[in-house]
Amino acid sequence: MALLEVKNLTVEFGSEDRPFRAVDNVSYSVDRGEVLGIVGESGSGKSVSSLAVMGLIDFPGRVTADSLTFDGQDLLTMSPGKRRAITGKDIGMIFQDPMSALNPCFTVEAQIMEALKVHEGGSKKERRERTLDLLNQVGIPDPKSRMTAYPHQLSGGMSQRIVIAMAIACNPRLLIADEPTTALDVTIQAQIIDLLLKLQDDSDMALILITHDLALVSEAADRIQVMYAGQLFESGPADSIFAAPRHPYTQALLEALPERSEGHDRLRTIPGVVPGQYDRPAGCLLAPRCRYANDRCVAERPDVGAYNGRDVRCFYPLDDRGQPTGQTTGETV
């Protein structure tokens, strides 16, 4: 049994009659000790789907799913109190912007100890010792003196380490890291990713690593899930996705990587942007930007189908040579 099992998760905002699907029937699962990479451009629903797993989507957002289970327990039907006992204990989350993730009015130790107090209790002395351990673990230099620091006294990298310490305080079995390095200096990004992977490895915790950066997940993740405009486009083992993308979007993302752009004059990019609330196409959501799109793509929306051991949402999954299958040439628009 998978640790986290998400089946047809849908998150809608806006009015009931004209809803906006920020997440549209997304399914995935994460096993114990596994690293799942979720990739997609801005606005593809990566954050919203993780927040739904955490139970942090607020009214008027609506979360539905065929099933949403953690360790066999149904997260959707359990009482809010019971769910909170899992959130922050068994599932931790790290957010995009460390500088705004810490409460400016409380010290570092107060914020970490609070998580410990709620889920594990124990004496104040024990909690303080554990906090010191955690700060050591996440590589904070001179942790003793940082304990009583306030957030505004910390750099971005330091803050993110504190946020990580907070998220792993209760030894979660699943950690969701939502673009943990986007807001940080390039030099610090690698350190933070290394730290996360080390923590994951040491404790056999499962990790969902959300990022824009396909190169990053290629090294770190066991499996990859590519999202676009709220939909799952492709998922499968990391190395095989890299060797042979099956979805045109994955292919385009890979081609945009600097290391794959050799021989081209400049970096290849995908023209256009992810459609938002008001400009979602009627057919395949990628159709306006897809180089293989044809009339059918414009008119109809493809479902997710299994293809060569992957889940792919495309009428014409790519073959090993990177060419669409089942399409006659000259058909594209």
Place this chain on the structure above:
Amino acid sequence: MLGFLLRRLGDVIPTFFGVTILVFLMIHLIPSDPIQMRAGERSIDPERYAELQKEYGFDRPLVVQYFDYLGGVLQGDLGESFVTKRPVIEEFATLFPATIELSIAGILFAVIIGLPLGVIAAINRGKWLDHLTMSLSLTGYSMPIFWWALLLIMFFSTTLGWTPVSGRLSIMYYIEPTTGFMLIDTLISDEKGAFISALRHLILPTIALGTIPMAVIARMTRSSMLEVLGEEYIRVARAKGLAPMRVIMVHALRNALIPVITVIGLQVGVLFAGAILTETIFSWPGIGKWIVEALNRRDYPTIQGGILMIAFVVMGVNLLVDLMYGVINPRIRHKR
């Protein structure tokens, strides 16, 4: 923290001089001559006039007069009342506790009702509870004090007979002023029932005085809470699995209070302005009523002294608020 304190004190000193200059000039800027005024309908013969000018020191250059006045103020000498011939500072000291008592009651009322209203409105944003609390606070804010006070008196005193109409204490009791605070004095006195009487006298003036600050605090708390509730650290706090109540009361409120405290401090000025009206309507023997009476009698030293003391009190409270601000907002405390 010490540096912060000194910096704040440094800001206060120029304000102090500004206020004394303004109050000093007041008596020289008003169109009527105080000596002529005191003479009233009777005309005054020029010799006597010059004598009085000399007596009050009005014949000296303005600058000299100011420093003389300032010297007096610094030694706690605010002059003598034209009417009672008693030192202004003494009269102030006797009446001030009544005003403080009323003001504290007013601000407590405003905070105790206003803060929860603001929080309730914020967490029910857009729902009927939000609309209800905000319309109530808007009504409270728009109600002129004298009108509101009269409504309260008509309803609670005249119609229902629940509360007395005016004064601080029923004439059945005589309480020797010890602290000047009626609630405390009655509590330590042997007179049974005096405390309850004092409390009943306090209720309506408190509501009349506290309603506007209450409305301001409720609205400010609401908007401040809404802003804070949208912050990422609130989401992080919830991701820790904290109960919603803890997230709101600890993580959100603490941050939302920072601007609210400033507003509460600013309301102290409004409160004194309101106290003048409230005390007059309820015959509350405090400095508000005292200043109004002094105005009617053209008792300039009393007016001057009263305004000056109110200005000092407002400055003192604002200083206190600034310091509190530093205590709850670490970013201010650590700024060099």
